[in-house]
Amino acid sequence: MKTIVVITPTFNERENINSLVEKVEAEFKKLDYKLKILVIDDYSPDGTAEVVLKLSKKYKNITLRSKKKEGLGAAYVFGMNYALAKMSPDLLVQIDADWQHNPSLLPKFIKKIEAGADFVIGSRYISGGSIPKNWGLHRKIYSVIGNLIVRFGFGALAPHDWTSGYRMMRTEVYTTVRKGLEAYSGYTFQVAFLYRVRTMGFKIAEVPLVFVDRIHGRSKIAPYDYIKNVIFYVINNSTFIKYVLVGGVGFTVQAVTFKLLNAIGLFPGLSVMIGSFFAIVTNFLGNNLWTFGHKRITGVTRLLKKFAQFFTTSIGAIVIQGVVVSAGVFLWGRALEFWYMIFAIIFLVIPYNYFIYNRFIWKTGAKKN
Ligand SMILES: Nc1nc2c(ncn2[C@@H]2O[C@H](COP(=O)(O)OP(=O)(O)OP(=O)(O)O)[C@@H](O)[C@H]2O)c(=O)[nH]1
Ligand SMILES: [Mg+2]
Missing domain, CATH: 3.90.550.10 (Spore Coat Polysaccharide Biosynthesis Protein SpsA; Chain A)
Incomplete structure (x- = not known):
């Protein structure tokens, strides 16, 4: 019994x-x-x-x-x-x-x-x-x-x-x-x-x-x-919550850089690129130190290699936003253009990046590569 x-x-x-x-x-x-x-x-x-x-x-x-x-x-x-x-x-x-x-x-x-x-x-x-x-x-x-x-x-x-x-x-x-x-x-x-x-x-x-x-x-x-x-x-x-919080910080860094550089007279097209670059660096560091701290990438060579990979995959997020905002503007006009971007970030970019980070950047056993 x-x-x-x-x-x-x-x-x-x-x-x-x-x-x-x-x-x-x-x-x-x-x-x-x-x-x-x-x-x-x-x-x-x-x-x-x-x-x-x-x-x-x-x-x-x-x-x-x-x-x-x-x-x-x-x-x-x-x-x-x-x-x-x-x-x-x-x-x-x-x-x-x-x-x-x-x-x-x-x-x-x-x-x-x-x-x-x-x-x-x-x-x-x-x-x-x-x-x-x-x-x-x-x-x-x-x-x-x-x-x-x-x-x-x-x-x-x-x-x-x-x-x-x-x-x-x-x-x-x-x-x-x-x-x-x-x-x-x-x-x-x-x-x-x-x-x-x-x-x-x-x-x-x-x-x-x-x-x-x-x-x-x-x-x-x-x-x-x-x-x-x-x-x-x-x-x-929760990896996901940490990832979203780090993303929020990255987004803020980008917005602040954009505004500051514009205020000192830089061309907005250039400000946005510098802002995105800072956001990408912030995201990489924040995720490496905190979100994926349990799979942290170390060593200068590996860090540079992984950052290059991270940078490349970030282009995917830029393309996604470009396509969605263009499609939105083409189909329904410019009145809601800001919201097309928010839609793309929430429903496509966040899941896309999360998937890519887990699958390619901080994949399990990544230390062996
Ligand atoms: N031994 C021990 N028992 C505790 C302690 N804190 C709570 N308990 C017991 O754990 C059980 C749940 O505690 P409750 O205070 O009822 O907590 P709860 O059910 O989540 O909250 P309520 O819905 O407000 O009752 C009860 O049997 C308590 O007597 C503690 O510090 N030590
Ligand atoms: Mg009780």
């Missing part, structure tokens, strides 16, 4: 933990799994630990570990490492103690695993899932926008819910992604964890989660800090 370890982190969940544990126990009566429950409590001042100790007298499969307060991610890393060392799990579960993650979904999670998934998420952003109707507008916006930023940054159509903390996984998923996870001691842990799971190519499934508001106790999340940390994490890990 397979062993499943359900880990729940607690901080001041005295009013929730008893009924939650009872419900998890009840769910597993119907299932052919050996259940173990692991509560990671950060010395909650409200006496959560005493309630768990009482429960552990009634159910022999409950373990309580207490530690100093270090945040949600730290509690999970501690709990998962403990489970690996002492509880021989085949499956691991992350569940909040505050009843926002209904244990009645656990059999559905297990079905997904049995059907071949490695990692299952209780998802609020798929059909059948939802966030609380009574949440204030700002909380709804934080949650929805936070998820969209992550999905856009990572180019991820799926999974749909990156910040949900209701998850089940095969143990090997954790052992594969665990290295370095200690760095994410707070709520960003969930995003960093899932990013690694997805990057390693594990099969991810989602189960709709109706996420209700807490009834007892208080939320520990600081939404503003949370979304700020998530955005930093995504920017730091």
